[in-house]
Structures are given as structure tokens and as C-alpha cells.
Amino acid sequence: MRTFFALELPTGLILQLADWRDRQLAGCGRAVPPANFHITLAFVGKLPGGALERLELAVDSWLAGDPPRGDELLLDRIGYWPRPGIYWLGPGTWPDSLARLASKLRQLGSAAGAPRDRNPFAPHVTLFRNCEGAPPAPAQLPVFSFPYSHFTLFESRQGKSGVTYHPLRQWELAPAGG
Numbered sequence: 001m002r003t004f005f006a007l008e009l010p011t012g013l014i015l016q017l018a019d020w021r022d023r024q025l026a027g028c029g030r031a032v033p034p035a036n037f038h039i040t041l042a043f044v045g046k047l048p049g050g051a052l053e054r055l056e057l058a059v060d061s062w063l064a065g066d067p068p069r070g071d072e073l074l075l076d077r078i079g080y081w082p083r084p085g086i087y088w089l090g091p092g093t094w095p096d097s098l099a100r101l102a103s104k105l106r107q108l109g110s111a112a113g114a115p116r117d118r119n120p121f122a123p124h125v126t127l128f129r130n131c132e133g134a135p136p137a138p139a140q141l142p143v144f145s146f147p148y149s150h151f152t153l154f155e156s157r158q159g160k161s162g163v164t165y166h167p168l169r170q171w172e173l174a175p176a177g178g
Helices: 011-024 051-065 096-111
Strands: 002-008 038-046 071-075 077-081 086-090 125-129 144-148 150-159 162-172
Touching (some): 038 096, 038 150, 051 096, 051 162, 071 096
Antiparallel strands (some): 002 150, 071 144, 077 086, 086 125
16 A cells, blocks of 8 residues: 555645646646645655554644644646656745644654655645656746645555545644634
8 A cells, every 4th residue: 555645635726727737738748637636745655564553643643742733835836857757836935834744744654664755845736747848838827825724644546547546544733823
């Protein structure tokens, strides 16, 4: 079972992103299905037997103390990573609390037996995979925002029609600004 922690996007935002992408960026690579739009906080991967339950308990224990706060995230930047050919949308800047949340989840994942993720935290929504070169800049730059108040542990499943993500568990964050 391959797992990861992520922020889910509101349904309305998913629809707006898909519409914008399809109008502005058609043909840039293999389009990610809108149902798979999310912002990864920490990749966990495959864990040894019983480790997933220990990881969930560790997250529960951490959040029982002083849970991080939700916030607002502005998606206003597009980018391209040549390896592995990812075209993405993400925030130009993000709240320190989001970076701390991702860091703590990575730490808890490593303690449970997940491989340590050495990549810097770069919140983004993957729009296309397998782009063979940097796509042309869109005619209209995006500006989307959404409040986040929880994060989710997902399972990634490979099927005949591609990868799908299935929520396993959700945790609430403290109210924003409170």
C-alpha cells in the first residue's frame, strides 16, 4: 500500500482548475484527472506491517497536544520540472504553518519506517505529467485560493485506467486565525 499525506482541494476549486487548465494549457502532456488534484504534504510510500497504524497513532498524539492551524493558500504560480516532466500550479509563497505541518508529517513518516524524503517542500497541484519540454506560458495566469482546515492520508492505487487516490483518514487542524 503506497500512502501520502495531502491537502484536499474543494470541489469547486477542482472544477475551476480543470476548466482553466483545459482552456489554457491543452496538449502539454498527459493531463492529471481532476479527481487526483491535491497538494502533497508528505510522501509515506510503502510501510512495513503494522507501521501504518503506528503512524496514525503518532499523528493523533501530536495533534492532541498543539495542533497546527488551518489557513488560506493562494495558487498563483505555474512551473515545470523537467525531471520528471511535471507541469504544476502552486503558491508563490505559503504560510510557515504549512511548511511546519509538512515537515512534521515527514518526520512522523520516517519514524514509522517510511523512506526519508530529501526533496524540499514545494506545495503544488500537478496539472500534467510526461511533458517533454516546458509548455508555453498560458495566455491568462491563474490566481486561485482556498482555505484549508484538514489534511488527509491517501492510498495510491494503480488500476487499469491509471492511478487513483483513496482517502484513508482525515485530521482536522485548529481553526485559522484563532
